[in-house]
Amino acid sequence: MVTTPGFAELVEVSPSDVWQNEHQQFTPWMIQQTNLDKLAHAIGLPTIMLVDREVQQGNLRADIIAHAPQKDLTVLIENQLFPADFEHFGRLMAYLEAFKAQVVVWVAASFGQEHLAAFRWLNENTNEPFSFFAVQLKVFRIGDSMATQFEVLERPNEWTHQVRAMQETGGAMTGLRKVRNGFWSIYAHRYPDDLPLPPLPTSASYSVSIGNVSAALNLSVDGVGIYLTNRDGYEGIEGQQFLEACQAALNDRGIKSWDTFTDAYREENWPKMADQLHQKLLQHQEVIDALAAESDQPVFEAES
Numbered sequence: 001m002v003t004t005p006g007f008a009e010l011v012e013v014s015p016s017d018v019w020q021n022e023h024q025q026f027t028p029w030m031i032q033q034t035n036l037d038k039l040a041h042a043i044g045l046p047t048i049m050l051v052d053r054e055v056q057q058g059n060l061r062a063d064i065i066a067h068a069p070q071k072d073l074t075v076l077i078e079n080q081l082f083p084a085d086f087e088h089f090g091r092l093m094a095y096l097e098a099f100k101a102q103v104v105v106w107v108a109a110s111f112g113q114e115h116l117a118a119f120r121w122l123n124e125n126t127n128e129p130f131s132f133f134a135v136q137l138k139v140f141r142i143g144d145s146m147a148t149q150f151e152v153l154e155r156p157n158e159w160t161h162q163v164r165a166m167q168e169t170g171g172a173m174t175g176l177r178k179v180r181n182g183f184w185s186i187y188a189h190r191y192p193d194d195l196p197l198p199p200l201p202t203s204a205s206y207s208v209s210i211g212n213v214s215a216a217l218n219l220s221v222d223g224v225g226i227y228l229t230n231r232d233g234y235e236g237i238e239g240q241q242f243l244e245a246c247q248a249a250l251n252d253r254g255i256k257s258w259d260t261f262t263d264a265y266r267e268e269n270w271p272k273m274a275d276q277l278h279q280k281l282l283q284h285q286e287v288i289d290a291l292a293a294e295s296d297q298p299v300f301e302a303e304s
Contacts, residue, residue: 042150069204076101080108177202187274225258
């Protein structure tokens with residue numbers, strides 16, 4: 001006898017019914033790597049990685065600053081639990097210059113046609129690499145479970161084509177892939193315990209694990225640095241609190257996340273850059289291991 005499976009009703013609910021506070025609940029959910037990956041997939045990128053949240057610049061404070069390593073772009077994410085409004089649009093325009101962002105992602109519960117028209121005008125009247133995305137967050141209740149969906153309502157006309165061409169043929173990125181591969185080769189030969197050979201990455205970043213924290217080693221045209229995120233499986237509130245404690249401890253000790261180099265893509269600079277990046281990783285590992293021991297969290301060696 002064939003048993004008919006039970007089906008739960010799919011009900012759309014308001015995001016504000018799930019998260020009561022934007023800064024204390026919604027933003028921490030947004031910056032979990034699994035959710036950033038879902039957002040990246042929605043806008044057509046393989047991944048975006050958290051740089052920092054609630055970033056202050058003078059009187060301005062951006063919700064989320066992220067990095068798209070595939071195109072080496074700074075991503076500004078503004079998230080709203082409620083319908084889009086022009087107050088947030090104005091903030092985004094101010095943030096664009098203050099935080100030197102190239103990609104703007106506005107996530108909101110809903111958008112009016114006037115907001116979409118404003119982003120459409122920006123996409124049609126600005127040049128690469130500037131791109132503007134209006135993304136509606138949808139939340140669904142399925143029985144006792146919840147599900148989310150990022151629906152892109154406005155995007156640059158040629159964005160999908162550009163990303164696909166970059167991934168399939170390399171285009172202008174072929175040179176960058178060779179440069180990055182060359183730098184990681186220098187790094188791996190000097191510090192094989194950090195980055196074992198082979199294969200070597202051709203992207204701008206390489207992630208290693210320190211306990212329940214993921215440390216992404218990054219190479220950019222202006223230097224090298226480390227971005228911390230939660231490892232998969234550690235994205236809850238406790239994991240986020242530990243990640244923030246790590247960042248605060250690093251700041252207290254004056255350990256910077258980024259070292260700037262002039263002509264960072266020149267091969268003669270790579271040995272010194274590799275040495276500094278390795279030293280920065282050791283500093284991060286020391287701080288994170290100490291905090292993990294204090295909080296009775298498991299301590300692991302840095303590994304790929």
